[in-house]
Amino acid sequence: MTSFDPQRVRTDIPLMRRVINGRPITYLDSGASSLTPRTVIEAMDRYYENHHANVHRGVYQTANEATAIYEGAREAAARFLNATGGSEEIVFTKNATESFNLLARSWGAKFLSHGDVVLVSEMEHHANIVPWFQLRDSHGVDVRFIPVSDDYRLDLSNIDELMRGVKLVSVTGMSNVLGTINPIRELADMAHAHGALIAVDGAQSVAHLPTDLVDLDVDFMAFSAHKMLGPTGLGIFWTRAEIMEAMPPFLGGGGMIKDVSLDGYTPASGPTRFEAGTPPIAQTAGFSAAVTYIEGLGMDNIAAYEKELTGDALTRLALEFSGRVRVIGPADTLDRGGVISLDVDGVHPHDVAQVLDQFGVCVRPGHHCAKPLMRRFGLAATARASFGPYSLVSDTDVLLEALGHAVKMFG
Ligand SMILES: Cc1ncc(COP(=O)(O)O)c(C=O)c1O
Structure with a gap:
């Protein structure tokens, strides 16, 4: 039985106590990084206070404890994703970005x-x-793009043509600009029918939607702990064991070898082959706590709640700012998450964000590391508000109040 109360989530997050420019913080930047529950912070504190040692190398007690914490996080990740191959299919990286570099390299x-x-x-x-x-x-591969339609969805009308010669499809589960949730299972079926593999960028989706690798039937998944209530400095790369076994190491050094001689090296088997050097150990303690915390809330509950919040915000933005503020993303909550990119007529997104900051509202102005998408819609930047499980309708109230001031000030 799960229970979900956003007010309780809020009280679990120390940073929610902050006052910014005389106003309680209105944190609407979860798409960039989520806030951290106390249990996640405490898990990392506990690790440093009681168990800190390097992993995999020691024979003494705390080194074994640190290793158990680190390997336990692999199990938490496998459980979180419903990876039937278990922890042996989980590689720890620095972030989602490094996970993609691992996949490519x-x-x-x-x-x-x-x-x-x-x-x-x-x-x-x-x-x-x-x-x-x-x-x-480096290798002469072709990079092809599935276009985005005027209604902010993947345009799959020409997908059979686009799939010709494709060896890998690599798409996001949820856009960090539009909020669009993509039909991953459908794309996985198409990719496999064309003899290709499929990778999913779960950086946004895993924190806001249930992720079940069996249902999705994908081949690779990449995401970051810091967008799912966990700490910075830890990324996750998942692939099926048989694919992982065929992948050569990406980074070389300590921890990733079975043997080294004057003639060369033999890589370790399993995920440690990709984890050269001392890994982010404390972060894995925090990550396990984040998974436990999310499981306690229930991912279905989070998704349903954030859908309500998003629907409310979209309706009110359309009503109160019609003609002045354009939402760059689907207009309703069908296959859409709580990332709301705003284009305020005649006002630069940086100016919007600065006015909002005066009200304690944290939103992100910029291109959101999605410049091809920005170009597609003729924009240089947007001001992006994004929800988390601790967001409230009252956050939208403050957002709209502050947005009203921005519009008036520059109007
Ligand atoms: C969809 C998406 N993919 C990848 C990333 C990269 O994540 P990280 O910076 O943690 O590597 C982000 C971060 O904003 C994202 O939103």
Whole structure:
């Protein structure tokens, strides 16, 4: 039985006590990074106070405890994703970005060659574009884009043509600019029917929607702990064990080898092969606590609640700012998450964000590392508000109040 009360979530988050410019903080930047529950902070404190040691190398008690914490987080990640292959399919990286670099530089460099196509979409974050361009430069692969329609969805009308020659489809589960939730299972079926594999950028989706790898039937998944109530400095890369076994190491050094001699090295098997050097250990303690915290709330509950919040915000923005503020993203909550990008007529997003800051409202102005998407809609930037499980309708009240001032001030 799960219970979900956003007010309780709020009281679990120390940063919610902050006062900004004389107003209680209105945190609407969860798309960039989520706020951290006390249990996550305490798990990391406990690790440093009681168990800190390097992992995998010691034989003494605290080193074994640290290793158990680190390996336990792999199990938490596998459980969170419903990865039936278990913890052996989880690699810890620095962030979602590094997970994509691992995919491109390891799997991509080995299995893709000149003329092979990687199909991404026009709504991708740079993390799922630039590594493929780098592979284009080094290996001659082609990078092709699924276009985005005028109603902010993937335009799949020409998908059979786009799939020709594709070896890998790599798309986001949820756009960090539009909020659009993509039909991953449908894309996975199409990719597999064309003999391609599929990777999902779960950076936004895993924190706001249930993620079940069995249902999705994808081949790779990448995301960051810091967008799902966990700490910074930890990313997750998942792939099926048989694919992982065929992937060469990406970074070399300590911790990732089975043997080294004057002639060369043999990599370790399993995920540690990709974890060169001392990994982010304390962060894995925090990550496990974040997974436990989310499980306590229930991901279905989070998704349903954030849908309500988003629907309310979209309706009120349309009513109160019609003609002055354009939402760059789907107008209703069908297959849409709580990321709301705003284009305020005649006002630069940085100015909007600065006025909002005077009200204690935290939103993010900029291109959101999605420049091809910005170009698609003729924009340089938006001001983006994004919800988390601790957001309230009263946050939208303050957002609209502050937005009203911005519009008046520059109107
Ligand atoms: C959709 C998406 N993909 C990838 C990333 C990159 O995440 P990170 O900066 O944690 O590597 C982000 C971060 O904003 C994102 O929103």
